[in-house]
Amino acid sequence: MGYEEALIAYIAATNTHDFQYVRKLLSEEAVYWFSDKSCRSIGEIQQYFENAWETIKDEVYRATDVEWLVAEENSATCIYTYEYEGYYDGKFVQGSGRATNVFVRDSLGEWKLIHEHLSSLR
Template sequence: MAPPLIAPDAVYWFSDGSHRGREAVLSAIAETFATIRDDIYQIDALEWITHSNGRAVCRYRFTWTGTVDGQPRSGTGCGTNVLVNNAGAWQLLHEHLSA
């Protein structure tokens, strides 16, 4: 079985709040997918700020479209991700999304 993609001690900062720990992050992501139907999420302008055998950091721009409460919605913003190599498996340790 593959290790989880989200680190156990992950911290995610979204426009609507912060979430600490894998379970809290997974719950926030599930709530987002339950709220936004037919979600299309795209990233571009991806830049790897730094990377080594143990850590990597990237930043990017994102756009999304979908349906919320039966109405078409969309948004844009910037994101930053910190990945760590835990025993040979890359995991997301931190994500910061802002509109």
């Protein structure tokens, strides 16, 4: 699996709402920057994901307008627009923002997400 497929797999894993699938695609050193929190451990990242899935029910997450800024032998960085939709307090909601993802190739040659930064479009 190349870095482009790793992004596709990551989005698909996110949409399972089961962190065990997301976890398989993360580097041990993963760092996430969300609008309201930074997560520097797998446990913190898992807690954030699970809280988001609990808050926005039946969420569907998408990456559109993906642009690969750097693609080298052992690292690749992309930016994209993220879109989500689901149900908050029983009401349909949707939104979007900006994302940056950095992937690295591990010692087994597998592409892992080491950094994600999400922000609003403002």
